[in-house]
Amino acid sequence: MIFRKAEKTDLPEIVQMLADDPLGAMREDLQHPEKYEHAFDVISKDANQELIVVESEDGEVIGTFHLTFIQYLTHQGSIRVQVESVRVREGMRGQKIGEKMFQWIFDRAKERGAHLVQLTSDKTRADAIRFYQKIGFVDSHEGFKRPI
């Protein structure tokens, strides 16, 4: 498996993975790639953001995730990594790809001096919640959202 920064040409495959999911299907829009291209440009220019794709040995994109490194005052001025948009391609699940993705994320967090990795998972995603618990995450917090 190869981990690399996403390029603009990866976008159709990334967006397909984001949409290929019961929650994602309701909120993504495959008919308007320009919205994702604009977002990609903003993400790419920000040194605190890393949109990553995972390639199989034969060069296929099989996973993606998005990291944001956030400097906080709390915990004595620490950096946290926030993980978002984690997806493994349909048909590739059950092969420990998620475990390898998070091992990469923990290593990357260490490299960039972060002390904590954080994410939220919709409470209806029972499999995801079990997965995160298994790899050492603690669900110590309520994850609140409010639309604007």
Next chain:
Amino acid sequence: MIFRKAEKTDLPEIVQMLADDPLGAMREDLQHPEKYEHAFDVISKDANQELIVVESEDGEVIGTFHLTFIQYLTHQGSIRVQVESVRVREGMRGQKIGEKMFQWIFDRAKERGAHLVQLTSDKTRADAIRFYQKIGFVDSHEGFKRPI
């Protein structure tokens, strides 16, 4: 009440508020201001971060919060506001200062084109959880943390 970006001279009061709390007391370090000064410099240079202080009419700092504007691919390339380090000064609680702070945050989110405000709250903070529910947040997500 006046809302303004924090200046470096506000740091002692901000850190005091962060530490003046059962959880904060365990993790902050008032003896090493240089750690917070370094973090402050990083935050100040980042256009996606806003560390805000709230002043009373007589110029006292009575509250603080930290916003991070994050561009995502999901939700058709949307921006979210993440809220962290929310504190109202001890002795000033019960005066609807928190409500006014979040009204300001929702307005600011709209100004910057965000579609969602998100935060996590430690499950032991029962009062905070009731407060967030009361002002329209939904605890739809598990908030996972993993130390590095």
